[in-house]
Amino acid sequence: MAPETKTKSDPRAWTTLGFPDWSLDAVSAMGFARATPVQASVWPLMGAGNKDVVVEAVTGSGKTLAFLIPLVHRILRLEEPTKKNHVAAIVIAPTRELAIQIHKTLVDLVAFHPASAAVAPYLSSDEEKRPSTSSPAIVPQLLSGGRGSAVSPAQDLSFFLRHSPNVIISTPGRLNDFLSSPHVHCPQSSFEMLVLDEAGELASIFFTRKPSVASSVGSGVQGGSPGNPRTIAEAEKDWLIFSKLRVKTKSGDVIEERKTPASLQMTYLITPPQKKLPSVVRLLQNLEPRPLRSIIFLSTCAAVDYFSHILPALLPEGFQLNILHGKQDAKEQDETRVARRDKKQRKREAERREKMTDAEKAEDMDLAQLLAAVRKENQMKYAADAQAKADGGDDDFEGFD
Numbered sequence: 462m463a464p465e466t467k468t469k470s471d472p473r474a475w476t477t478l479g480f481p482d483w484s485l486d487a488v489s490a491m492g493f494a495r496a497t498p499v500q501a502s503v504w505p506l507m508g509a510g511n512k513d514v515v516v517e518a519v520t521g522s523g524k525t526l527a528f529l530i531p532l533v534h535r536i537l538r539l540e541e542p543t544k545k546n547h548v549a550a551i552v553i554a555p556t557r558e559l560a561i562q563i564h565k566t567l568v569d570l571v572a573f574h575p576a577s578a579a580v581a582p583y584l585s586s587d588e589e590k591r592p593s594t595s596s597p598a599i600v601p602q603l604l605s606g607g608r609g610s611a612v613s614p615a616q617d618l619s620f621f622l623r624h625s626p627n628v629i630i631s632t633p634g635r636l637n638d639f640l641s642s643p644h645v646h647c648p649q650s651s652f653e654m655l656v657l658d659e660a661g662e663l664a665s666i667f668f669t670r671k672p673s674v675a676s677s678v679g680s681g682v683q684g685g686s687p688g689n690p691r692t693i694a695e696a697e698k699d700w701l702i703f704s705k706l707r708v709k710t711k712s713g714d715v716i717e718e719r720k721t722p723a724s725l726q727m728t729y730l731i732t733p734p735q736k737k738l739p740s741v742v743r744l745l746q747n748l749e750p751r752p753l754r755s756i757i758f759l760s761t762c763a764a765v766d767y768f769s770h771i772l773p774a775l776l777p778e779g780f781q782l783n784i785l786h787g788k789q790d791a792k793e794q795d796e797t798r799v800a801r802r803d804k805k806q807r808k809r810e811a812e813r814r815e816k817m818t819d820a821e822k823a824e825d826m827d828l829a830q831l832l833a834a835v836r837k838e839n840q841m842k843y844a845a846d847a848q849a850k851a852d853g854g855d856d857d858f859e860g861f862d
């Protein structure tokens with residue numbers, strides 16, 4: 462008799478990990494064969510389990526789905542749909558871009574849950590109310606504030622009253638306004654989950670500038686009081702925070718504790734102020750292989766506007782400059798985003814360059830793009846993001862404010 466061969470099951474297979482049925486179709490449609498380490502580590506704690514989790518993981522490691530699938534699952538497993546005008550979960554992201562991205566991922570995800578998919582078409586209607594459901598469903602609402610926002614707080618509230626969404630994805634400022642409305646109910650009894658994406662940045666906003674957000678939501682969440690800012694370390698003890706992940710083995714060893722992708726190389730050049738601009742130009746001219754995209758971070762919106770006039774005259778031939786900052790209106794920001802996100806075009810460009818000889822590449826001046834953007838903090842994160850996504854090959858580069 463032939464010896465019995467045991468096939469070892471993949472520890473990161475969605476089914477091995479026990480992800481809910483509705484999510485299997487969603488991740489399969491997204492083309493994700495298995496969970497990332499973050500998703501595999503978080504699911505047993507937050508989805509199947511009921512724990513608060515602090516996640517620290519390299520950029521691009523799949524944190525968004527790692528919290529969205531448990532969040533959706535926690536609402537769907539309830540016996541009753543969320544009560545009218547009650548909020549069951551809130552995701553707070555520090556920037557409008559990130560909030561939009563999370564909202565889109567959530568919409569894509571719940572398109573595979575029948576009751577949620579049935580109400581989704583009503584959400585784009587300004588007149589018709591969405592129908593009520595007999596079983597729990599996910600009804601998302603994006604609140605994205607900021608100067609560039611095309612939607613007013615009054616419009617946000619009107620959407621809420623019309624459709625009674627139960628999952629709110631928001632930037633901190635807009636959420637503050639929203640939660641202060643007497644029509645929005647967020648009691649501990651019906652509140653399932655609070656997620657803080659990019660908690661480090663959020664903590665500095667909450668605990669120094671906007672403490673009322675922290676004190677408005679239920680679920681045992683605590684916040685600071687005005688004049689009593691809390692440190693991030695203190696905050697982490699109480700909050701469900703998604704900026705950090707320490708994936709631990711059963712023995713308690715940390716198996717992954719990196720903040721930047723392993724493939725990212727960081728270097729720097731110290732140069733006197735008067736030589737900064739020539740140095741940038743030289744760098745752009747000489748970097749090999751020539752990057753498809755480069756980003757220049759400046760500390761103020763005015764500086765971005767100023768250099769948007771100076772740089773075109775100084776840049777090596779063939780560079781195209783896109784401008785992005787928080788004081789642009791929504792249309793301008795969208796135009797820049799579209800310019801950056803034309804994935805197909807980037808893929809075609811990359812394939813075309815792949816086939817070129819070095820000499821041809823040197824002559825091919827019209828590929829590189831330069832993005833001047835404002836970001837006072839997190840420059841390294843976004844540089845890392847760009848690099849990781851360039852390494853990964855085909856992902857969008859998003860995340861600016």
Ligand SMILES: Nc1ncnc2c1ncn2[C@@H]1O[C@H](COP(=O)(O)OP(=O)(O)OP(=O)(O)O)[C@@H](O)[C@H]1O
Nearest residue numbers: 493495496497519520521522523524525526846856
């Ligand atoms: N299981 C998976 N398998 C393959 N790709 C995945 C998986 N889960 C998510 N992704 C993809 O990986 C990319 C990064 O995911 P995500 O944006 O959630 O990362 P992140 O950890 O939140 O990064 P950041 O810190 O930059 O926000 C996305 O394009 C996402 O669609």
